[in-house]
Amino acid sequence: MKVYLIYLFLVCAMFTVNSGVYAQENKGRDPFRLPMEIETALEKNNAPAAVKSKEEIKENLDDRANAIAAEEQAKQQEKEAREDQERQEEQKRQEEMALAQKADEEEISKITLSGIVFSEGRRTAILDRKILREGDALGVRKIIGIEKNKVILLSNGRKYTIELKGENR
Numbered sequence: 343m344k345v346y347l348i349y350l351f352l353v354c355a356m357f358t359v360n361s362g363v364y365a366q367e368n369k370g371r372d373p374f375r376l377p378m379e380i381e382t383a384l385e386k387n388n389a390p391a392a393v394k395s396k397e398e399i400k401e402n403l404d405d406r407a408n409a410i411a412a413e414e415q416a417k418q419q420e421k422e423a424r425e426d427q428e429r430q431e432e433q434k435r436q437e438e439m440a441l442a443q444k445a446d447e448e449e450i451s452k453i454t455l456s457g458i459v460f461s462e463g464r465r466t467a468i469l470d471r472k473i474l475r476e477g478d479a480l481g482v483r484k485i486i487g488i489e490k491n492k493v494i495l496l497s498n499g500r501k502y503t504i505e506l507k508g509e510n511r
Contacts, residue, residue, distance in 0.1 A: 446497050453480070455493055455504045467493045469504070 456468040465488035466475050478485050480495065483502075487494035492505045 442498060443500065446500070447502070450483070450495065450497065450502045450504065453495075453504055455506055458488060458490065458493070458506065469493065 453470055456471070458468075459466045464475065466473055467485065467488050468474075469480055469485075472480070474480060474485055476485055476488050483495045483497040485493060486496045486501070492503050495502045495504065
């Protein structure tokens with residue numbers, strides 16, 4: 343308990359001394375006002391470094407706004423560049439698919455259907471001198487249907503029809 347009282351006494355003594363020094367420096371001044379050195383500097387328009395003028399604050403805000411706008415513009419440009427690249431890639435894929443389809447159609451037009459035979463529930467076709475049934479493959483193409491006068495092939499996801507011609511009908 344004695345230690346506590348001594349500590350309390352020392353704190354009160356320090357506060358009293360500090361208050362006296364402040365009171366001597368700021369005689370007759372309102373204790374809630376700014377310290378005299380800051381007030382004097384403000385009056386002389388020599389604000390300390392921590393105090394910024396309205397113009398400096400506005401410049402800082404303008405700089406930040408410009409930086410944010412530039413960042414947003416850069417993001418928008420990146421997005422547009424990505425979208426443009428995706429469009430170009432899609433166009434290239436479509437062109438490649440069109441070329442593949444054209445080549446497929448040319449190859450299929452060269453296939454000759456010589457005949458179709460129905461016997462005992464089996465359907466067979468003679469394509470390019472090969473005897474094939476439904477489900478068989480002719481190169482990369484699959485026979486998905488054999489009908490009375492035509493054969494249906496599946497190639498690259500597209501259906502193609504080859505019909506019997508002339509006297510073979």
